[in-house]
Amino acid sequence: MNINRKKTEYLLAIILGVISTFVYFDLRYAFGNYDTPFFIACGMYVFSIVLLRLTSRLTIGIVVLLITSMAIHYMLYGPVRLTERLGEWFFLFLCIGIVQYSFETFFR
């Protein structure tokens, strides 16, 4: 699939924006204590990896961002629901990142 750089960046910004919105509302407890936001956001992200050929660096960047937010939140509030929810997001993105990184290491 040939998509030029500008279009790619545009699409990526949209997808990341949508995912960030999902994460934000999920952390605000808008979807309750369900897995649905995880499925939708991670599904979209995996789709964008395939579509836009994103590298593991972006995913690991998200992982580092999430763990930093988690650490700050833990420091301020302890192991509350939001800290743990951030942890779940961290774990899911880490899984994606490790799979991506392994794929890049072993098959490229």
Place this chain on the structure above:
Amino acid sequence: MHLLLIKVLTILLMRKHTVAILIAATLFVVPFFWLKPGFVDLGGDAGRLYFLDPFSVTKNLYQQQNLFGASIFAIIPYQLFLALLKQIVLTPTYLISLEHGIQLSVSFYSIYLILRSISKGLSHKKNPVETFTAIAGGLVYVGFITKTGWVTSLETFNQIFLNPLMFYLLLRYVMTSNSLYALCILGLTFLYSQNFGFSSMPQLMSFYPFAIVFLFLYIRVILKKSFPWKNIVLLFMLFVGLHAFQLVPMIGSIFDSKGVGNAYIFSKTAQTSAGAEYFDANRQTLGKLSWGLFQPLNWNGNTLFIAVIPIITFLGFFIKRNTLLAILGSFFVITFYLVSANITIIGVRLYRLLFSIPGFLMFRSFDDKWYYVFSFFFTVLFAVSFFLLLHQRRKLVVVSVFLLVSVSVIFRIFPFLQGKHYEGDLFQSNNVPVVFDIDPDLMESLSFVKTLPDDGNALTLPLTLPYFQVIHGKQSGAFVGLSMVRLIGGKDDYPGFWSFGSYQEPMIQALRDADVHKTLQLLSLLNVRYIYRNTDQRILDKFPRYPYYKFDMTIDIPTINSQSTYDDYLRLFPLTTLYEKGFYRIQKLSDTVVRPTVYIPDVVYASQSGAIENMSFRSAYVDPTICLEMFQCDLQQTQQSKLSFTRLSPVTYTFDLDMSGVTDPFLIILSEDFHPSWKLKFNETNDQTFQHVVGNGYANAWVVDPAKTQLSGNVSGIIELTFKRYFVIGNIISGITVLISMSLIIYRIIKKYEHKP
């Protein structure tokens, strides 16, 4: 100034192992400042009494060649090792400090050596960052292991240093195939057998499968060498042979329907109630992802330092693609999922499904059982990432990041290094410290217990719930743990309500009603002859709830509320004082109210109440069907045989029986917990098929019918627990393996000598 500091640090770190050895030595010394001389921490669920008197505990344990012994027999070599060390360090205080020193320093140094070995595979040329990486990794691991378990730790706690040490030796063994490493592995596993036995199965099964898979991938994928499967299989066979002394009885107990292991592995009820339900109950409170990522949180956990190690761990993925990092990342993800156990609803459901696998029940305390495996892979991932991040950076950057990591760890664990973890109080006590100083009178009373004949059990007072003994220190602190009377004194005892088994409710009722006859009958049926009493008022005053019956019983038992009410009640018993000093008193019940360990009942009842309410202290009760079918049920037996016995060991009794004029069936009772492998044999007959039934609700009883057996006059026999054969077989196999190993060493030395010019 900064440059000078960097130069000094670099020179020091470049010197091979110097700094690492210095840090390890410091970590070894630190625990010697934790406990004041004469003070110890011995309580807890596992019973660390082997620090107090390792030789006596070992001797008593060795005699327990039964189902109970099968699960804990593995600790014997370690206890003997401690007994040897105690000859050098002399006091339990220093013995405990020495153990903690080994745990801390060997943990650090093993991780250091692992990382030194692994980092060689990351870079083709020698890089000074290797040393920084290894030391930083060692410190990070030390930080992780400060989490919990240092006070009144379980005997399995040695995993914190054995995991990295064994991994290092395995790594060296698979890399070099040098049999010296194999011998070190075997020697260590033997010395710390309890970490490779039944009670350590969760620790064992959580770490070693991951470690072996990682080693395989490391050798095959990273080093691109062949994996020495033959060597590993040979090592495993020698391991099994060496550990046969504890593995054979353990396997025997697993396949024994009465064994605890059997229920844990095969029982459907255990899998659901003790497994999945227990997991569900703990998951909400203990399944915290943040606790796994930001350890150690006990100490200064509310600073930004908690983010340093996790962030560095993942920054390495940015630098360049590295196979080892990819593999370690996968191990991190899997172990993180297992230790946190609370990731998404689907993840939790999947986790719960794992409990349907036989044996997975052992991981129900997931936060503890997987923690040290997770810590290990977290540390190695951190170190590899640290190396990749810094190996091409300037020295200033390397030293700065190294100092940041070191300071973040040391700052956080500084209270631990100061021994703050010993400052806690005992659960639900009135501020009673967990460390205590040993009362010399206590040790003297236990020495007296050791001299008591093997003719009955002991009742340890005051009674607790479930079965812990409380001993106050001479000055401060207290011991709350397994009974010293049993473990050090070597006398089977009843220290708490749970230990009464099916007699718990009748005993509570008898004590509530202050019914002396009923209490004496119950004690007699339980073969209690001695009363070990701690008259210290502090152990009741300072523990208003736990571990006494007020802890979770709603009833009031006035007879055992205070030492004075105990005095009043016991005054009504036919007791003779054998020993009294300080707070400790040992009394003996009159022979008239004590049933012998092996006896022939004068009346056989069909119910417990019949035996308890009757005046006879030689009666017994069995299942109503057997009672009605075989005996003159609930009536005085018209013919009475006379029996005398000798206790050769807890699993072997011999007896002489006078059956003159006896033609009716009679019962022989052995007041040991019922087990089908208890066998009664007469020397005079080959027909050994006696009906073996449960007597007195818990004991072994054999129905002997003289008409069937053709026995008469004076006969003799033996009662033994045939389960002990597993111990005999195991000991023989272990002995043969030691001989084979010794022969291999001698052969290797001779071969080496022959090859020398």
